[in-house]
Amino acid sequence: MSLDPITLAVLKGRLEQIADEMDATLFRSAFNPIIAEAHDASHGLYHATTGETLIQGKSGLPVFVGAMSFAVKAVIDKAGADGDLADGDVYIFNDPYDGGTHLSDFKLVRPYMRDGKVFCWLASVGHWHDVGGNVPGNYNPVATECFQEGMLIPPVKLYAAGKLRGDIVSILRSNSRLPTSLYGDMNGQVGALDLGIKRMDALLAEYGAASVEAALGELRARAAKMMRANIADLPDGRYSAEDWLDNDGIVDEPLKIALDITIAGDKMTLDFSRTAKACAGPVNIAYSTAVAACYVALKHVFQDVPANAGVLDPIEFKIPEDSLLSVKAPKPVGGYTETILRLIDVVFQAIAQAAPERANGCAYGTINALSLAGWRKNGQRWVMFSFFGGGHGGHPQGDGLNHGNAPISTATIPPVEILEAAYPVMFTQWALRPDSGGAGKHRGGLGAVYEIELLEENADVFLFGERGKFAPPGVAGGQAAARNRFVYAENGVEREPPQISKMVGLKLKRGERLRLETPGGGGYGNPAERTKEAIERDRTLGYVTK
Numbered sequence: 434m435s436l437d438p439i440t441l442a443v444l445k446g447r448l449e450q451i452a453d454e455m456d457a458t459l460f461r462s463a464f465n466p467i468i469a470e471a472h473d474a475s476h477g478l479y480h481a482t483t484g485e486t487l488i489q490g491k492s493g494l495p496v497f498v499g500a501m502s503f504a505v506k507a508v509i510d511k512a513g514a515d516g517d518l519a520d521g522d523v524y525i526f527n528d529p530y531d532g533g534t535h536l537s538d539f540k541l542v543r544p545y546m547r548d549g550k551v552f553c554w555l556a557s558v559g560h561w562h563d564v565g566g567n568v569p570g571n572y573n574p575v576a577t578e579c580f581q582e583g584m585l586i587p588p589v590k591l592y593a594a595g596k597l598r599g600d601i602v603s604i605l606r607s608n609s610r611l612p613t614s615l616y617g618d619m620n621g622q623v624g625a626l627d628l629g630i631k632r633m634d635a636l637l638a639e640y641g642a643a644s645v646e647a648a649l650g651e652l653r654a655r656a657a658k659m660m661r662a663n664i665a666d667l668p669d670g671r672y673s674a675e676d677w678l679d680n681d682g683i684v685d686e687p688l689k690i691a692l693d694i695t696i697a698g699d700k701m702t703l704d705f706s707r708t709a710k711a712c713a714g715p716v717n718i719a720y721s722t723a724v725a726a727c728y729v730a731l732k733h734v735f736q737d738v739p740a741n742a743g744v745l746d747p748i749e750f751k752i753p754e755d756s757l758l759s760v761k762a763p764k765p766v767g768g769y770t771e772t773i774l775r776l777i778d779v780v781f782q783a784i785a786q787a788a789p790e791r792a793n794g795c796a797y798g799t800i801n802a803l804s805l806a807g808w809r810k811n812g813q814r815w816v817m818f819s820f821f822g823g824g825h826g827g828h829p830q831g832d833g834l835n836h837g838n839a840p841i842s843t844a845t846i847p848p849v850e851i852l853e854a855a856y857p858v859m860f861t862q863w864a865l866r867p868d869s870g871g872a873g874k875h876r877g878g879l880g881a882v883y884e885i886e887l888l889e890e891n892a893d894v895f896l897f898g899e900r901g902k903f904a905p906p907g908v909a910g911g912q913a914a915a916r917n918r919f920v921y922a923e924n925g926v927e928r929e930p931p932q933i934s935k936m937v938g939l940k941l942k943r944g945e946r947l948r949l950e951t952p953g954g955g956g957y958g959n960p961a962e963r964t965k966e967a968i969e970r971d972r973t974l975g976y977v978t979k
Contacts, residue, residue, distance in 0.1 A: 434647040444640065444648035451632040452476050452490035455557065455625040460492070462624055464617030465562035467818065470851050472844040474559035476625055478649075479505040481551040485742035487649045494842040495732060495740070496773060497533075497558050499725030501540065502742060504532025505554050508542040511588040520546040521595030523626065525605075525619075526588040527564065529579070530762050533721035535769045536564055536583035537571045541591065541622045545633050547642055553649070555629040557622040561615055563816055565608040566767075570804035570818030572897040574682035574935035576715045576765040584608040585762075591623075610806075610814055656743030661699035663735040664747055667787050671695050674782035675707075676775050676795075679902045681714025682768070682935045687902065688712060688757065690772070692779040696787060703727055703780075704751040711757045715765035715897075716772045723758040724750060726773035729841055730780035734791050770800045770820075770841065771899040777840055778905070781826070785908035790829050794877050794907040794955030796840045797823025799899035799917055799934070801949055805858065805885070805941070807892040815889075817856040822846045824870050824878030824953030827911055832967075833878030833954035835865055835976075857889035866915070866950055867978050871904075873911030873956020874963050879976055880915060880951035887941045894921070894939035900952045901934030911956030918950040 436444070455476035463469040475493030477486055484506030486499070507528070512518040524542045529535050542556045566583035567573050576582045584605075591601050605619070606612035637645055671693060678688040691707035711717050718726075728744060738744050752759045758776070760766065778795040785792035800820035809815055825833040825840065838844050849860050862884035870877035896919055904913035917934055920927050922945040930936035941947065971977040 434643050436644065436647050436651060440644070441648055441651060444645060445652060447636055448478065448488045448648070449491065451629055451636070452478065452488050453492060454632060455629045456490035456492040458625040458628050459557065459559060459621045462621035463559065464614045466847045466851050466855060467562060468559045468618060468621070470845065470847045471820070473842070474557070475501065476557050476629070477501060479554040479556055481553050482509065484509050484554065487553060487653065487741055489740050492843060494844060495729045496725050496841040499728040499745070500533030500721050501556050501558055503721035504540045504558070505542055505556055507531040508554070508588050518544060519594040520544070521592060522590055523592035523623065524588050525591040525601065526586045528585060528587050529722070529766050530719045533719055533725055535767050536566070536579065536585060537561055539619070541626060543626045545630060547637065552642060555626050557625050559618055559622055561618050562818060563610045563614070568804060568895050568937065569610055569806035569816040569893070570895070571767060572802035572804060572895065573715060573767055573937070574895065574897040575937050576767055577683060577713050578763040579765055580763060582715065582765055582767040610816055652739055653741050653743040656739040656741050657746035659738045660735060660744050661747045663738065664696060664701050665699040667696050669696050669698070670787065672783040672786040674779040676778050676782065676906070677903045678716055678771065678775055679899055679934045680932055681712040681716050682932065683714040685932050688716065690775045690779055692783050694783045694787070700747050700749065702749040702751065705756060705758055706751055706753055708756050708758055710755050711760045711764055715767040717757045717760040717764045717766050718769045718772050719766060720752055720759040722769055722773060723752055723776065726776045726841070727780065730777040733793065733840060734784050768897050770802070770839070771897070773841055774798045774839055774899070782906060782908060789909040792908045793828040794826025794833060794871060794873065794911050794957045795905040796825045796954050797880055797900065797914065797952040798905045799823070799952070800839050801917065801951060802897040803949065804895040805856070805887070805892045807889050809857065809889060815856055817852065817858060819847050819852060821881065821883055821949055821951055823880040823951035824914060826905070826954040827871065827873045827875035827877050827907065827957030829957065832876045833870060835879040836881045837878060857887070859886045859888055860884065861886050861946060862948070865976070866953065867975055869915035869953035870976065871907045871912045871914040871953060871956035872960040873907050874958025874960065875956065876963070876971065877905070877907065877911070877914045877954030877956045880953040882948065882950050884946055884948040886946045887943055890943050892941045894941050894947060896930065896936045898934040905952050905955045907955035907957060909957055910959040912960060914953035914955050917952050919947070921947040
């Protein structure tokens with residue numbers, strides 16, 4: 434069935450609006466700030482038989498686009514094997530080896546049925562506040578197996594033919610330090626899926642199933658065609674880049690992330706064969722997560738291509754099974770964010786060799802997952818888990834963004850007012866970090882300084898960061914940014930972690946402070962080409978003091 438351009442555009446907008454409304458529904462109903470304020474979640478529509486991404490909301494995390502297609506396919510396989518799929522079923526799971534990312538990200542997947550058959554799947558994924566494991570907030574930098582990171586739930590039915598399975602809810606709640614938060618987030622995701630079903634009913638009632646199905650197929654085909662055209666515009670050849678992780682949290686030795694891109698006509702091969710082997714600590718990722726990160730990186734480079742599975746049609750991946758980019762259970766994967774950020778960095782660096790006019794300097798390269806946890810005077814458990822911002826890379830059109838969020842997402846940094854209201858802490862600094870952006874024709878964005886004072890009696894502190902040893906590089910002649918720095922008080926003396934960017938078991942007392950100084954972004958272009966006006970403006974604003 435063919436559609437005229439106007440109808441196709443209208444259906445594209447309506448379908449995207451459904452995913453956007455699902456995003457908004459969860460953000461407004463979630464209990465934990467990581468979803469409600471930071472928007473660490475995503476919703477989308479997925480193919481009935483392959484699980485491929487058809488439509489994704491614009492407010493959630495782009496890294497979930499590629500990963501969730503694997504998650505939906507895992508549910509399709511589970512339903513096929515069991516043979517009992519029914520309208521109203523909702524599957525829930527967080528298995529990172531089937532569906533990507535890490536144990537904190539819970540996926541809810543529901544079939545949208547039409548005439549007794551699956552028309553498409555609706556899916557919701559959100560980062561729950563605490564899912565058990567050794568460390569409150571679950572970013573355990575010294576985990577050596579996934580069981581130390583949290584509970585692992587395979588695909589199971591949360592709802593069977595529309596009926597809630599209370600036993601599953603009880604299992605989930607009993608494995609969290611914050612069961613009320615977990616219950617609220619879960620119901621927020623269920624509500625988002627309910628809304629998606631209603632909106633799909635209305636859309637198909639108005640346009641018919643055949644028209645909507647045709648639109649989904651055409652949008653996918655156009656994404657693939659546009660991606661091939663973009664690749665064909667690049668010069669054929671082989672382009673290589675290497676970058677490093679500080680360590681795996683267990684052994685204090687750097688881990689190499691290496692990429693060789695081959696461009697041949699309208700096809701691209703991403704070869705990670707020179708990357709380090711799977712490691713003992715939690716910076717490993719599953720294959721599905723690696724593919725998802727490459728998708729995000731390519732979308733940064735080819736910004737005009739629609740967000741669906743067609744983007745990956747002309748891409749071939751080479752990721753050895755023994756690589757830290759392709760691990761299986763029980764290898765720990767809790768710090769997946771740090772590894773995919775480095776993966777995005779090597780894509781930027783390699784593309785800069787082929788087409789510097791499309792590339793960015795590397796962003797700050799770590800979410801600095803910080804967890805403070807303790808007990809209030811009334812005996813209530815509190816867990817503050819958050820991530821923090823830094824500078825983005827300079828780019829062909831201008832300077833990098835100051836104090837932005839990581840390029841794996843369109844999420845926001847939780848506001849200081851929300852964090853101080855929710856937890857017994859006070860931020861004594863929340864400021865830009867001078868001299869942290871990499872020099873260049875276009876300067877890298879500035880990182881930030883966060884200083885936190887504890888207001889309760891005691892707290893345990895855990896940090897999972899990166900870029901403490903290897904600064905975010907610039908591209909096209911741009912210079913590297915400042916490195917990450919974490920400082921804490923111990924008996925009145927400022928200290929830094931032995932492994933620079935990761936730490937467990939830190940004890941904080943009332944009135945003591947810790948400080949994060951986050952990296953800036955790498956510069957773009959030769960610093961000698963920066964205009965005098967831009968240099969003077971940097972000095973006037975205090976961005977550069979040297």
